[in-house]
Amino acid sequence: GDSVTQMEGPVTLSEEAFLTINCTYTATGYPSLFWYVQYPGEGLQLLLKATKADDKGSNKGFEATYRKETTSFHLEKGSVQVSDSAVYFCALSDLAGGSYIPTFGRGTSLIVHP
Amino acid sequence: DAGITQSPRHKVTETGTPVTLRCHQTENHRYMYWYRQDPGHGLRLIHYSYGVKDTDKGEVSDGYSVSRSKTEDFLLTLESATSSQTSVYFCAISEGDPTDTQYFGPGTRLTVL
Numbered sequence: 160g161d162s163v164t165q166m167e168g169p170v171t172l173s174e175e176a177f178l179t180i181n182c183t184y185t186a187t188g189y190p191s192l193f194w195y196v197q198y199p200g201e202g203l204q205l206l207l208k209a210t211k212a213d214d215k216g217s218n219k220g221f222e223a224t225y226r227k228e229t230t231s232f233h234l235e236k237g238s239v240q241v242s243d244s245a246v247y248f249c250a251l252s253d254l255a256g257g258s259y260i261p262t263f264g265r266g267t268s269l270i271v272h273p
Numbered sequence: 274d275a276g277i278t279q280s281p282r283h284k285v286t287e288t289g290t291p292v293t294l295r296c297h298q299t300e301n302h303r304y305m306y307w308y309r310q311d312p313g314h315g316l317r318l319i320h321y322s323y324g325v326k327d328t329d330k331g332e333v334s335d336g337y338s339v340s341r342s343k344t345e346d347f348l349l350t351l352e353s354a355t356s357s358q359t360s361v362y363f364c365a366i367s368e369g370d371p372t373d374t375q376y377f378g379p380g381t382r383l384t385v386l
Contacts, residue, residue, distance in 0.1 A: 191372040202363055202377030203316070210372070248316065252372040260331060261306070261371055265315035 161186045165249045165264035172239055172271050180234040180267045182223075182249035190253035192216075192225055192232040197246045197266070206234075206247070244271045276300050277378040279364050285384045292351040294381050296364030298344075304367040305347040306375065307331075307339060309360040316363070322347055354385045 165182045172178060184190065191210045195203040207216030212227035221236045232249060249264040276299035286292050296305060307319040308331075318331030320339040328339050336358060340348045351358055364378040 193374070195375075195377075202379050203365075203375075204377065205374045208374060254370065254372055260318055260321070261375065263316040265313065 161190070161251060161253050161260075161262045163249050163251055163262050163264040165247075165267050167265070168246075168268040170267060170269050172269070174241055174271055174273055175238045176271075178234070178236040178239045178243075178269070180247055180249075180269070182232045182234065182264060184230050184232065184249075184251050184262075186230075186251055186253045188253045190251040192223075193250040193252070194221070194223055194232070194234050195248045195250060195263075197248065199245075203248060239269070239271045241271045241273055244269055277364060277366060277376060279362075279378040279381050281381060282379065283382045285386065286354055287386050288355055289353050292354050292383065292385075294349045294362055294364075294383070296347045296349070296378060298347075298366050300366060300368075300376075301344055302366040302368055303344075304369075304371055305341065306365040306367075307337075307347065307349045308363045308365065309333065309358075310363060310380075311360050319349065319362075354383075356385050359383060359385045 162185045193208045194206040196206045197203045207218045209216040209225035215224045223232050223234045246266045246268050248266045252261040278297045280295045306321040308316045317333045319337050322328045322341045338350045362381045365375040367373045367375045
């Protein structure tokens with residue numbers, strides 16, 4: 160079945176540092192890929208998404224590129240802020256074979272220090 | 274704001290008692306989902322619905338049942354709660370088909386003593 164693997168955390172950075180959170184996937188078909196963010200005490204919310212190979216999703220300074228050849232969707236940000244501290248989830252949704260089950264990674268906690 | 278509410282937001286109950294969690298949406302979307310979130314496991318799908326009275330199992334459905342008698346409401350029932358069902362439960366909706374963005378409710382923290 161489909162699966163998502165993302166780097167374990169926590170990732171601890173100083174403010175203005177460069178961020179990369181790795182995400183790789185396996186899928187039966189041609190999935191849509193997502194990054195969601197969860198702030199403390201809240202539900203998940205969409206950060207960015209990409210629906211086809213080589214698409215780049217971007218939002219709030221975060222970027223991720225859909226790499227079909229390496230089955231990856233790594234999240235990057237050039238300069239993190241304390242307010243970016245949260246848990247980040249990589250996810251995919253794939254309709255191949257009639258499956259309607261979205262698949263999430265286990266989440267990566269990001270802690271940004273002033 | 275995707276117009277999703279969950280009730281109750283917090284609940285403490287005892288082993289063996291039935292519990293029903295409610296998810297309500299104002300967006301009239303077809304797909305609705307129930308997830309549980311536990312440390313070290315991320316988000317796991319319990320059940321989902323693709324229309325009124327149309328539901329299916331997710332990866333961790335044992336011990337849970339769902340019902341959807343109206344488009345806007347999706348109920349999750351624990352027939353006889355166990356301590357292993359202590360978790361944070363999230364409801365989500367998607368705009369179109371499951372490849373679309375999901376919008377999540379604020380969550381329900383359930384503790385089973």
